[in-house]
Amino acid sequence: MHGVRNSVVELRQYTLHPGRRDVLIDLFDREFVETQEADGMAVLGQFRDLDDPDRFVWLRGFDDMPSRAQALSRFYGGPVWKAHRDQANATMIDSDDVLLLRPVTAAAGFPAAATPRSPVGHPSPPPSIVLATLYYRDHPFDEAFVDFFDHRMRPLLAETGAAPLACLQTEHADNDFPALPVRTGENAFVWFTRFGSTAALDDHQDRLRRSDRWREQVLPDLSAMLSGAPQQLRLTPTARSLLR
Structure with missing residues (x-):
């Protein structure tokens, strides 16, 4: 992973034909990781959505928009995409659910990976969970929200076992590669954390629900700043995902 070099990040959610997710993951992990990175991008992580058997989620980073x-x-x-695009596209119903994001501060991007990426065909590492939490509002997230998150939410999240790993928000620059659509007209704030197991995630969520400070002081103020309920993605890394 290329650390905070990635000032632009795509969060890509693909809806696939039933039963085709592992076909795409096998192809992706074999053909589309090192080849994309050789062309100047970072494949930050690729995942199965734990709550949707036909959804593939991945993160791709860039130094900047140009x-x-x-x-x-x-x-x-x-040549690599041209050789394999038909097989890849045959697994997909929709690949246009893409949020274009940037770190909320220079230090809020994804850190460097703790371990190297597994080689193709290597046994999968022990299972883990990456949780992505998405907030939306009807105007851009500002410094006041980042301050609220950092000083009132982050300590409580860390206390309950979910220290944020990275915090991103919508990149509002024009999509200068229109062949790949992105979602527009939205304001998102997305934070990521990771757990060693689903049990650890369940324990965090239970501790947060039971926290008086969360229920009485933090959650009401958070809800007042958002448009609608947060979205959460429970993600299980593929064998070759750096983020895990």
């Missing part, structure tokens, strides 16, 4: 357009042009105009 380098994003250049890297995407190289990859999608290159």
Whole structure:
């Protein structure tokens, strides 16, 4: 993983034909990891959605918007994608659910991976869970919200076993590679954390629900700042995901 170099991140959620997710993951992990990185992007993590058997989620990072357009042009105009795109596209119903994001501060991006990526065909590492929490509002997230998150939410999340790993918000720059659509007209704040097991995630959520400070002081103020209920993605890393 390329640490805080990734000032632009795509959160990509694909809806797949029933029973085709492992076909795409096998192809992706074998053909689309090192080849994308060779063209100037970072494959930060790829996942099965624990709550939807036909959803594949992955994260891709870029140094900035101009380098994003250049890297995407190289990859999608290159031989690897042309050789495998028909097989990949055959697994997909929709691949346009994409949030274009940036770290909320220079230090809030994904940290460097603790361990190297597993080789192709290597046995899967022990299971883990990555939790992505998505907040939405009808105007951009600002410094006041980041301050609220950092000073009132982050300590409580850490106390209950869910220290945030990275915090991102919508990148409002124009999509300069229109061949790959992204969601527009939205304001998102997305934070990520990880757990060693589903039991650890369940324990965090139970401790948070039982926290008087969360229920009485933090949650009411958080809810007042958001438009609608938060969305959570419970993600299980593939064998070759760096983020795990």
